[in-house]
Amino acid sequence: MSRGELNISRWLEAHSDRSAGLNTFARNAILADVCGDGDFRLVLTDVRLEADKRSRLKVYKGTLLTSDQVLPDIPSSLISFYSDELEPRVPSIAVACGSDLLIYKNNKPFYKFCVPPSPITPLEEETWKRFGEPNCDFAQVMTDLKSVRFNQLSARSQELLTLPPEQVPEYITRFTGLTPLKTSPIVSMTTLNRFSEDKSAIACPVLGTESGIIYILDSQTFTILHQADVCNVRTTPAIIKTAGMFDVEYRIVIACRENSICVLRRGWLEGKSLIQMTEDIVDMVLVPGDNFIVVATASKFLHCYTKRGQRVWSAPVFSPVTCLCLVPLKHLSTHLIAVGLKGGSVHLYHGRQPVDYTNSPDSPSALVFGQLGQEEHVMVVITMAGTINFKILKRTADFNLSNQDKLAAPTLQTKPLPLPKRSKLFIEQSMRERQNPIEMHQSFQEDLVRLRLTAARALVHSLTDQSGAGNAQEEIKLSAQVLGLGPKFTLILTLENMNAEKPIYNFLVVFHAKPSVYKLSTYVVFVPLIPPSLSYKMETKVTEVLTNEGVPQPPQAIRVFVMRKEQANPVLAASINMPPTDMTGLLL
Amino acid sequence: MGLFSKFAFFLGVRKKEVNVLVVGLNNSGKSTVVNHFKNEEERVTEIVPTVGFSVEKFQNQNLAFTAFDMSGHGRYRDLWEHYYKDCHGIIFVVDSSDRLRLVVVKEELDLLLQHPDICNRKIPVLFFANKMDCKDALSSVKIAAGLGLDKIMDKPWHIAASNALTGEGLQEGVEWLTQQIRDVVLNKS
């Protein structure tokens, strides 16, 4: 069996449970060593949206469900992180439910962090004060409340405005005297390593709220280390990814529900919009190493951007993308991207190239890849129909990546550009450029403008200069000289063969002049063979036709054509401006 | 069997020395199994994951075993095949509680059985369905079915449920292997 053959799947089907009945969304399944025994577990949230059912936090050991806990609210996101360096290393699991972050350790509830409430509008505060006053006209005060923008109200006021009128008084009296709090639910979450890139290094939870605020928390004390707005306009962070370390330098890349991608760096209080997409963002991953941002859109495309937001490539996919997942392959020192597609398949991309695919029972809703149990390369696929499917990457799979690299590079780039080696001169020059960039740029621009001016002048000069006309293709040049004061002139033409190798022959020169003005001794001159790099001179006598009164006519041009025999198109044409006849000379 | 050992065998010098290869995925209990066969005084109390491989010697019924305890970690499994040529028997240790990786075990077993140094030899293979004490362990019958052992026609094989921590099942398995190797060796001479 040869390694990496295409027809044989690279994935071993380890287990599939169609009756799992899971309802798990992207970023709600993780692989973590929750017991600290090196036996990695699958942790996921099983969401129930029905009012009478509760969402659950489930832990799988291998393929078996070993723990199932009820969650107080609908979870939005799930992370795991190490908060200390105590042995054995046990990571914390954190679930975002509403505006609370529930932290579990050793599978037990451990701590609860609440997102700080934001101030309510003065008008809303005022209305709730008035509700408390005796003989308050609720309907009147409520119209005031309606003048506040709905999304700026607290949850309590929002609910009040949606209640049927008969329930309003009862609802209001329940809360009289209590100022409402406006909290914003956590909508997305990730982790950011604190001071080491290590996989099991201490990391900080990073939360994004509906109102567009990013919080970075201390993983031990759960205090806010840093708080920033996603962007200068209000946007909701739907997907957050991080790179770098909190204590050194980091970047938080945020895909927003409004289809922009923002970046937040160390020390910033407000993120910067990097990319504005026209299509809906389905999922996003950051590729470590290259720092590329790969985005899947609702229009069946994968787009790849640099960390500065320049597009690197776009690749169409076969059907709508449901989720993405990074597949790090340390032994091949590369990263693939698993793309879950509607209809039930998972395609693996190496850069823009699809390198493999594997089936899933139906459309995947969440994908995770990593260590599960003792196996390092496990992909867990949870589908929309609730199936859980475990696949193991074969030890022998290499994805033909060495061949793929060659295919992936555009043909033009396979040849390296003939760039000269960096000389000392070049390096010194670039040093100087770095030192005085403005002056050097200005002087370069000045020289460039000068060069353009010189070129333009030369062009004008050669256009107006009659002495020489040439045909670069035929490599001949014609120059003319007019001798005499008139009415008799001598016209001397010089035809030069500029080609250094070939002689020219079969040429003739034809003169055109108005017979009423000039009379020429010859009108056609047959040019003999001109050897390479030599010239031939010919002479024509021109006599100006004087009127009966002996008055010279206004001077005119004589046109000269250099022709090849038996060809109608001239090879070269020139017109010679004749000087006016000097009447003073005539009179003498 | 190498030329030298054949020669030695005729001369009766190394009459009772046999090589067995102990393979299986990482964490299946190979080192624990091998450790159990060693003399009381040579046994180690704490077993750490094997890096590369380690060589251990032990005796059973007048046969001197040299066991090559191979690391089962993914990146070391390539090493196994280098020892196929010179071994007289294979002990394949399976963690019967690791349901997830049963497919990986099957994949590795298939690669082993298809290897040119193995496929045409009548080499005995002993399977230990280890960790039988774990509560979600699969029975040896289920493991045999999962690995498709019934399809192995050209080699003698045997599966024994075992607990390498207490030694349960190990002796029975090794006795079978000793008998097989003896038969093969005797037939050849």
Ligand SMILES: Nc1nc2c(ncn2[C@@H]2O[C@H](COP(=O)(O)OP(=O)(O)O)[C@@H](O)[C@H]2O)c(=O)[nH]1
């Ligand atoms: N419960 C149980 N644990 C075992 C058994 N055999 C080995 N182990 C444990 O499994 C782990 C791995 O064993 P080890 O011999 O290092 O596996 P190897 O990687 O195949 O050499 C150790 O913690 C052993 O204590 C067994 O039969 N039952």
Ligand SMILES: [Mg+2]
């Ligand atoms: Mg070992």
